[in-house]
Amino acid sequence: MSSSPIQSVEHAFRLLDLLAHGGANLSSLSQSLGLSAPGTLKIVKTLESLGMICQGADKRYELSVGCGKYARAYCAQHPLRELARPVLERLSLLVNDRVVLSVLQGSLQSTLLVIDPRQGLRHPELEIPHGPHPSLQLATGRVLLANAPWECALEQLALYPAAYLPADIRDEEGLKALLAAVRREGFALVPTSQLQVTYLAVPVHSHGGAVVAALGMHITAPKNIDDSLALARQAAAELANVMVP
Known part of the structure; x- marks a missing residue:
């Protein structure tokens, strides 16, 4: 039996995919994800707390160094x-x-x-x-x-x-x-x-x-x-x- 994706997890990975193409502000991320600003902010804050993304001086979010460990682990394994x-x-x-x-x-x-x-x-x-x-x-x-x-x-x-x-x-x-x-x-x-x-x-x-x-x-x-x-x-x-x- 196939299972449906968990929406919040799917949105988090979509957000990471968006930032892989360059930094973006909260409004732009919300529009791309089709979510409200508060909903997008919850995902952003979760990813930020995990070291996956960070906010620059221009208030735009970008990928953080935490993403690299997964690529390195994939290679090592x-x-x-x-x-x-x-x-x-x-x-x-x-x-x-x-x-x-x-x-x-x-x-x-x-x-x-x-x-x-x-x-x-x-x-x-x-x-x-x-x-x-x-x-x-x-x-x-x-x-x-x-x-x-x-x-x-x-x-x-x-x-x-x-x-x-x-x-x-x-x-x-x-x-x-x-x-x-x-x-x-x-x-x-x-x-x-x-x-x-x-x-x-x-x-x-x-x-x-x-x-x-x-x-x-x-x-x-x-x-x-x-x-x-x-x-x-x-x-x-x-x-x-x-x-x-």
């Missing part, structure tokens, strides 16, 4: 992240390009680790995941959905309108064909908004053979796609070998 780090660092230095590790949460993907040698192997802005996001637009997401239950792919179609989906997907049959090809070929290749950059992803398998993550990397022209694919698969195999059975 996921066993793949630190196991993957040395493998991804070696690959990123070898190709001198961005390398990522992503996992699936329901039908949405979360990027556990991003390493880009051009920004420093431990660049702070790359260390903290931005949260789950749509999967089908990204090569890593396609690899993950191709190896997940079909219901996860259907949820993507339900969650996001056609305008946000890849141009070659408009219905269930198109999605099935795309994911079947990714599963059969063992990789996904997606162009990016940068003309010289293509996004490649390959599956990472557990000792039991299940796909537990996707390893993605940028291929910047004039690099060869076949050579990059071989390097990505080798790194994915290395990662599978260091995972605990």
